Amino acid sequence: MNAVLHxxxxxxxxxxxxGNIGAAARAMKNMGLRDLVVVAPHxxxxxxxxxxxxxxxxxxxxxxxxxxxxxxIAGCGLVIGSSARQRRIPWPLLDARRCCQQACAEARQxxxxxxxxxxxxxxxxxELARCHLHVNIPADEAYSSLNLGMxxxxxxxxxxxxxxxxxxxxxxxxxxxxxxxxxxxxxRLFEHFEETLVDLGFLxxxxxxQMMTRLRRLVLRARPDEVEVNILRGILRSAQVAAGTRxxxxxxx
Amino acid sequence: MNAVLHxxxxxxxxxxxxGNIGAAARAMKNMGLRDLVVVAPHxxxxxxxxxxxxxxxxxxxxxxxxxxxxxxIAGCGLVIGSSARQRRIPWPLLDARRCCQQACAEARQxxxxxxxxxxxxxxxxxELARCHLHVNIPADEAYSSLNLGMxxxxxxxxxxxxxxxxxxxxxxxxxxxxxxxxxxxxxRLFEHFEETLVDLGFLxxxxxxQMMTRLRRLVLRARPDEVEVNILRGILRSAQVAAGTRxxxxxxx
Numbered sequence: 001m002n003a004v005l006h007x008x009x010x011x012x013x014x015x016x017x018x019g020n021i022g023a024a025a026r027a028m029k030n031m032g033l034r035d036l037v038v039v040a041p042h043x044x045x046x047x048x049x050x051x052x053x054x055x056x057x058x059x060x061x062x063x064x065x066x067x068x069x070x071x072x073i074a075g076c077g078l079v080i081g082s083s084a085r086q087r088r089i090p091w092p093l094l095d096a097r098r099c100c101q102q103a104c105a106e107a108r109q110x111x112x113x114x115x116x117x118x119x120x121x122x123x124x125x126x127e128l129a130r131c132h133l134h135v136n137i138p139a140d141e142a143y144s145s146l147n148l149g150m151x152x153x154x155x156x157x158x159x160x161x162x163x164x165x166x167x168x169x170x171x172x173x174x175x176x177x178x179x180x181x182x183x184x185x186x187x188r189l190f191e192h193f194e195e196t197l198v199d200l201g202f203l204x205x206x207x208x209x210q211m212m213t214r215l216r217r218l219v220l221r222a223r224p225d226e227v228e229v230n231i232l233r234g235i236l237r238s239a240q241v242a243a244g245t246r247x248x249x250x251x252x253x
Numbered sequence: 254m255n256a257v258l259h260x261x262x263x264x265x266x267x268x269x270x271x272g273n274i275g276a277a278a279r280a281m282k283n284m285g286l287r288d289l290v291v292v293a294p295h296x297x298x299x300x301x302x303x304x305x306x307x308x309x310x311x312x313x314x315x316x317x318x319x320x321x322x323x324x325x326i327a328g329c330g331l332v333i334g335s336s337a338r339q340r341r342i343p344w345p346l347l348d349a350r351r352c353c354q355q356a357c358a359e360a361r362q363x364x365x366x367x368x369x370x371x372x373x374x375x376x377x378x379x380e381l382a383r384c385h386l387h388v389n390i391p392a393d394e395a396y397s398s399l400n401l402g403m404x405x406x407x408x409x410x411x412x413x414x415x416x417x418x419x420x421x422x423x424x425x426x427x428x429x430x431x432x433x434x435x436x437x438x439x440x441r442l443f444e445h446f447e448e449t450l451v452d453l454g455f456l457x458x459x460x461x462x463q464m465m466t467r468l469r470r471l472v473l474r475a476r477p478d479e480v481e482v483n484i485l486r487g488i489l490r491s492a493q494v495a496a497g498t499r500x501x502x503x504x505x506x
Contacts, residue, residue, distance in 0.1 A: 027403055032393035055396050092425035097414065138413065138421060140285035143308050150280055150406045153399075157407050160391065161350065168391060172345035 001163045002032060007107040008159055009035040010152060011072040011115040013123060018043045020119065022052030022060060023149030029056035031156035032163070037064045037072045037113075052149070069115075069127055077110030078103065081123050081131035082151060084144060091134045099135040100158035104165075114155055119148050178225035189229050190216055196236040199245040254416045255285055260360040261412055262288040263405060264325040264368040266376060271296045273372065275305030275313060276402030282309035284409035285416070290317045290325045290366075305402070322368075322380055330363030331356065334376050334384035335404060337397060344387045352388040353411035357418075367408055372401050431478035442482050443469055449489040452498040 010028055015021055021044055025036055036059065038044060044065065053060045066072050073079050080099060083091070094102065103112045115131065117123035128134060137146060137154050146154070169175070181189070194212050197203040203211060224232070240246035263281055268274055274297055278289060289312065291297060297318065306313045319325050326332050333352060336344070347355065356365045368384065370376035381387060390399060390407050399407070422428070434442070447465050450456040456464060477485070493499035 023400065023403070026400060029396045030392045030399050030403075032395075052400075054400070055398065090426075090428055090430050093428065094425050095421045096410075098421075098423065098425075133425060137410070138417060139283045140413070142285075143282045145308065146283050146406075147276065147279060147305075147307070150276070150283075150403065153403045153406055154410050157349075157390070157410075160393070164391060168348045168351075170351065172347050172351075172386060173343075175343055175346065177343050 004104050004107045004163050005032045005159060006034060007111050008033060008103060009037055009072075009076065009111060009113045010156070011037045011039065011069075011113050012041070012148070012152075013039045013069060013072070013115060013127065014118045015041045015044070015148065016119050017148075018046035018049040019052045020148040021046075021063070022049035022054075022056075024116075024152040025049075025053040025060045025063070026056040027149060027153035027156045029059045030153075031160040033156055033159065034059055034062070036060075036062075037066060039066055039069055039072045041065065069130065073113045073115070073130070075111055076113040078106045078112045078133070079115065079131045080113065080133045080135050081115045081128045082117065082155070083128060083134040083136055084122055091128065092132070093134045093136055096135055096137045096154055096158045097162075099133065100155060101162045102133070104159060104162040114159075116148060116151060173223060176225060178227045181224050181226050181229045185226065185229055186220070186224070189219070189224075189232060192233055192236050196239050196243075199240050199243045201243075257357050257360045257416050258285045258412060259287060260364050261286060261356060262290055262325075262329065262364060262366045263409070264290045264292065264322075264366050265294070265401070265405075266292045266322060266325070266368060266380065267371045268294045268297070268401065269372050270401075271299035271302040272305045273401040274299075274316070275302035275307075275309075277369075277405040278302070278306040278313045278316070279309040280402060280406035280409045282312045283406075284413040286409055286412065287312055287315070289313075289315075290319060292319055292322055292325045294318065322383065326366045326368070326383070328364055329366040331359045331365045331386070332368065332384045333366065333386045333388050334368045334381045335370065335408070336381060336387040336389055337375055344381065345385070346387040346389055349388055349390045349407055349411045350414075352386065353408060354415045355386070357412060357415040367412075369401060369404060426476060429478060431480045434477050434479050434482045438479065438482055439473070439477070442472070442477075442485060445486055445489050449492050449496075452493050452496045454496075 010024060010033060012021060012024060015038060021038060021041060028034065028036060049060060050057055080103060083093065103114065106112055115123065137151060139146060190212065193215060198205050237246060241248050263277060263286060265274060265277060268291060274291060274294060281287065281289060302313060303310055333356060336346065356367065359365055368376065370380065390404060392399060443465065446468060451458050490499060494501050
């Protein structure tokens with residue numbers, strides 16, 4: 001994954017606020033990118049850039065400063081320009097997710113540049129006409145202008161997600177530390193639960209099943225692990241002791 | 254889509270730097286979110302928050318400031334806490350994309366809170382234990398600490414993408430202004446192309462087909478529209494006039 005991300009260059013053109021260069025460097029390092037080129041920045045290097053870079057000052061120290069757009073994209077087989085809106089002459093345009101998927105796919109073969117324009121007016125039409133592809137972050141039309149550092153963060157994040165390519169777990173309990181309780185263990189829990197509720201006088205011995213069905217549904221939805229089942233059964237035993245239907249230390253049948 | 258996003262609350266707990274509150278407000282408005290609650294911020298309202306909010310000062314003016322975590326999540330049917338790392342006791346945990354898909358799905362039914370902790374140490378274990386679910390932005394292990402505003406931006410972006418749910422075009426040329434050239438139009442272009450290359454002496458009349466195959470492949474890959482084909486044929490006509498094989502103004506056969 002890192003080899004792919006290291007083959008992707010972020011280019012910032014004519015950045016006005018040095019803080020945005022620092023923020024971009026941090027966003028890039030957070031996401032595993034490292035090739036940052038700035039074209040004719042207004043104020044760089046700068047203290048503000050270092051402050052905003054935080055733990056990415058090492059990346060900031062390796063930034064290449066060049067004079068022209070052409071130098072910045074030299075050697076790149078795919079050049080993608082960020083574009084806030086559709087131009088008069090339409091250009092191939094993808095949203096950030098699809099664009100970053102394509103960028104990662106191509107970065108296995110050649111260097112890819114993602115180019116960001118000025119804070120106030122983005123890339124010029126001439127610069128956009130030097131790009132193979134334009135990328136758009138689908139923002140709300142009511143206020144679609146993202147801060148430059150934020151735009152780099154979203155793209156860097158999508159590049160990393162594309163490089164991770166489905167390797168993240170789907171399941172919220174994927175990294176659980178204990179094995180899930182199996183069916184027989186859960187059945188013993190439910191029997192013990194019902195017995196205890198009768199012992200406590202909470203359920204009559206000839207209770208309708210609806211209460212236990214609701215409790216089953218709740219417990220099954222939580223997907224308890226073995227340790228959690230043991231905790232619940234310990235609580236049930238304590239309740240039985242309190243109810244006088246079980247002696248302290250008496251094992252389950 | 255907006256109704257779903259308006260049912261999702263962003264909560265910032267004990268924020269130290271007011272600029273991050275402003276940055277979060279801007280990120281939210283960019284992505285169509287509007288419910289921002291801050292718990293006991295160190296310095297808010299503040300000039301710095303307003304500056305960073307930029308065009309989202311209206312959202313900033315509606316921020317609710319509360320004293321406790323409980324007030325902030327009041328009325329929410331799903332509470333999600335951002336967590337940089339796995340805790341000693343594992344908790345249901347999803348990456349930003351899957352988590353935001355679940356948040357949007359549930360926001361059709363009830364209010365959802367996404368809670369972000371302090372700049373330096375996130376949410377406490379006690380706060381995380383009040384959440385149904387934890388969310389993690391899969392950053393590079395070498396430097397996984399995102400700026401707070403950036404983390405809100407990534408989550409807000411993923412919430413919007415989940416709310417857009419596949420409505421964005423897959424095709425880079427989806428919003429093209431001219432119809433694609435059809436097969437017969439392209440065949441006439443290739444015939445004209447070959448004829449012109451012979452007229453120019455670039456190809457011998459009995460040329461091998463390989464050159465035309467390469468030109469076909471190039472043109473077909475570009476998926477030209479009707480206007481582009483007309484431009485190319487106009488250029489070919491000009492070349493034929495220059496070569497003396499066509500009179501100025503002579504129509505195609």
